[in-house]
Amino acid sequence: MVKVLDMTRVWAMLTGIALAVWYLGAVYLEFLPSEMLPMLVTAIGGFELFLFGQDVWLKKKGKHG
Numbered sequence: 001m002v003k004v005l006d007m008t009r010v011w012a013m014l015t016g017i018a019l020a021v022w023y024l025g026a027v028y029l030e031f032l033p034s035e036m037l038p039m040l041v042t043a044i045g046g047f048e049l050f051l052f053g054q055d056v057w058l059k060k061k062g063k064h065g
Contacts, residue, residue: 005051009048009051012044012047012048013048015044016041016044016045016048019037019040019041019044020041022037023037023038023041
């Protein structure tokens with residue numbers, strides 16, 4: 001069974017990629033993107049970086065502790 005946190009990570013990844021593509025497409029096509037769009041992309045990216053760092057820390061702690 002898939003854990004709820006794992007599914008949250010998958011949805012965050014897909015949402016972050018979709019928002020980043022949307023933002024870069026708007027910039028490329030010279031549209032004025034929403035000011036909130038880059039903040040959403042960085043917030044989701046920060047969430048993913050935090051979880052990645054937490055996974056690395058927990059794996060390291062498990063081997064040495």
